Amino acid sequence: MHLNSYKFIVNPVAGGGKARSLMPKIEKKFKEAGAEFDIYVTKGPKDAIEAAARAASEGINIIVAVGGDGTVNEVLNGIVHTETALAAIHGGKGNDFATAVNMPRNLDEACTALLRANTKSIDLGKVLDRYFINSVGVGFDAAVALRANQGVRPFKGVSAYIYSFLNMLYSYEPVEMIIDLGNGPVQNTPLLVAVGIGTAYGGGMRIVPDAIQDDGLFDVCVMDVMNRLSLIYHFPKVFSGTLKNLEQAGMYRTSEVKLSLSEPRPLHLEGEILFGDKLHFTLKPKGMKVLWFDDSDNIKVKV
Numbered sequence: 497m498h499l500n501s502y503k504f505i506v507n508p509v510a511g512g513g514k515a516r517s518l519m520p521k522i523e524k525k526f527k528e529a530g531a532e533f534d535i536y537v538t539k540g541p542k543d544a545i546e547a548a549a550r551a552a553s554e555g556i557n558i559i560v561a562v563g564g565d566g567t568v569n570e571v572l573n574g575i576v577h578t579e580t581a582l583a584a585i586h587g588g589k590g591n592d593f594a595t596a597v598n599m600p601r602n603l604d605e606a607c608t609a610l611l612r613a614n615t616k617s618i619d620l621g622k623v624l625d626r627y628f629i630n631s632v633g634v635g636f637d638a639a640v641a642l643r644a645n646q647g648v649r650p651f652k653g654v655s656a657y658i659y660s661f662l663n664m665l666y667s668y669e670p671v672e673m674i675i676d677l678g679n680g681p682v683q684n685t686p687l688l689v690a691v692g693i694g695t696a697y698g699g700g701m702r703i704v705p706d707a708i709q710d711d712g713l714f715d716v717c718v719m720d721v722m723n724r725l726s727l728i729y730h731f732p733k734v735f736s737g738t739l740k741n742l743e744q745a746g747m748y749r750t751s752e753v754k755l756s757l758s759e760p761r762p763l764h765l766e767g768e769i770l771f772g773d774k775l776h777f778t779l780k781p782k783g784m785k786v787l788w789f790d791d792s793d794n795i796k797v798k799v
């Protein structure tokens with residue numbers, strides 16, 4: 497039964513220390529189950545990429561990112577092109593990947609799910625030489641993320657994000673770009689463009705709520721500029737997944753996206769801010785093996 501070998505890659509600062517605090521219980525569960533496993537605590541940014549690559553080359557076949565979406569993204573960039581499967585438990589501030597694969601939030605259930613290890617291959621996106629497995633945003637959303645990341649003392653976490661959102665409402669200048677969604681170039685100056693394999697980014701913002709992870713296509717949202725009041729009014733809809741119903745939201749499906757910006761701008765890619773002006777999004781169909789859970793797995797356990 498336990499032919500799988502697991503490596504837990506733990507980001508000790510994820511979720512304000514939440515990821516680290518989960519480990520003793522996970523360790524106990526895996527010992528009890530007699531599973532083959534090992535734990536690695538990362539030493540700083542990008543360390544998870546190296547650690548994951550090393551583990552995959554040693555023949556570990558399941559790597560569990562214990563952190564948030566930033567940790568997941570580093571792990572996946574370390575094991576891309578290998579047969580090693582990616583898993584994640586809810587351990588950070590944003591856990592959009594763990595949510596996308598239906599990983600239970602309850603830790604006992606999560607361990608049971610990990611030990612059951614049902615796999616599925618889902619699509620993998622790439623832009624600016626970085627792979628992603630959920631969603632990437634360019635424009636207003638990335639500017640807000642960048643502002644929040646830069647630190648807006650005394651604000652932290654959600655309040656830093658809200659402060660940055662309000663700040664950007666007044667200072668954000670949309671950038672002109674040529675958008676090619678496979679039907680030829682179109683000139684536009686949108687509020688934002690989001691390219692998704694999974695439905696959400698930024699910790700539950702369902703910007704492309706109809707995205708399917710293994711259909712070989714990106715779901716793309718091109719949001720038109722709107723005035724401040726409309727933006728404030730409509731913004732909460734991104735959490736309910738109803739932003740797509742706005743006339744300002746164009747939703748598309750395509751296997752390739754080219755954005756040519758008039759000047760370099762930030763994009764937010766699963767916890768990281770990158771900069772670029774020529775953004776070519778490519779998709780590798782079913783390019784990543786992940787641990788996948790659903791209700792039919794019947795993983796509910798009594799606690």
Ligand SMILES: [Mg+2]
Pocket residue numbers: 619692693707708709710711712713714715
């Ligand atoms: Mg898709």
